Amino acid sequence: MRLAEAATIPLSAMTAAIHLYQVLHLPLPWAPATEATPLLIYGGASAVGAYAIKLAKLSNIYPLIVVAGRGIPFVENLIDRSQGDTVLDYRNGDDKIVGDLRDALGGRKLEYALDAVSEKNSYVNIDKVIEATGQVSLVLSAKEKVMPSGLKLVFRSVGTVHGPVAKDTRDGKHRAKIGDVQFGGVFFRFFAQGLRERWFTGHPYEVVPGGLRGLQVALKNLKEGRASAVKYIARLEDTEGLWPNPPLGAT
Structure with a gap:
């Protein structure tokens, strides 16, 4: 992938x-x-x-x-x-x-x-x-x-x-309250397993020319409803002048 x-x-x-x-x-x-x-x-x-x-x-x-x-x-x-x-x-x-x-x-x-x-x-x-x-x-x-x-x-x-672990203080006792944080931990691993076993896939995407400098065009397309069934991706290394030696694979 x-x-x-x-x-x-x-x-x-x-x-x-x-x-x-x-x-x-x-x-x-x-x-x-x-x-x-x-x-x-x-x-x-x-x-x-x-x-x-x-x-x-x-x-x-x-x-x-x-x-x-x-x-x-x-x-x-x-x-x-x-x-x-x-x-x-x-x-x-x-x-x-x-x-x-x-x-x-x-x-x-x-x-x-x-x-x-x-x-x-x-x-x-x-x-x-x-x-x-x-x-x-x-x-x-x-x-x-x-x-x-x-x-x-x-x-x-x-x-x-990604929030802090909630606390359940019933009965005056402090204990972790199981919720979205734990759910997220489980499902991110679930997605990873699906990708490895190929029963889960990503979404169609389009790389924005110019890296971060191309975001204005991408946002305009989104606002005007021109984007359909596609995610816009900006690659940091495609941004001219951002840094002299961009890290390998920066996105």
Whole structure:
């Protein structure tokens, strides 16, 4: 695996893992689901969305109802239509995507949704199709914490896996409180094992010309929605004038 591909994994894959397993509490890959568990992934062509699809498949979670746009061909290569998975196009407007989501559910109850977009009405559309008792996990913080329907929106930062070990002081005794830090330690090793055994892969990427000096163009492309199903990677050694003798493999 190239270093650039490896760079696509830690932040995005761990974000997907935190939201699927620590927020939505879906079955883990080593204790997979034993029955159909519909899961909506909004923004399936994004790095977080794509890793969520990969992890959900490892957890035997199906059917996956994925929302995407220009990255639909990429998503098609990730889902399994024989399990009832489908990908829907959000570009036809909110009313159309809500109708398509209802059609895809086919009367089944939707209890779980991962919103890898978390803006532009994404969670508003989810609110219209998910059960009142359902759970929606957002990758970005929203102004609303509770929708008019009563649905709670939950945001969790992936940075919690790097935080200090929490303390449980019940009964006046100090003990470690098991949580995201320990989860992160386990899952980073899980990803590494998957890479070694080739059942886990990185995300498509594009190396930005000019290293750090090319970030402005990359950010502009992201802001204008030109990037789809791709991660931008800036290589430090490609940055002119950053240092006279760049370290080997610096990225």
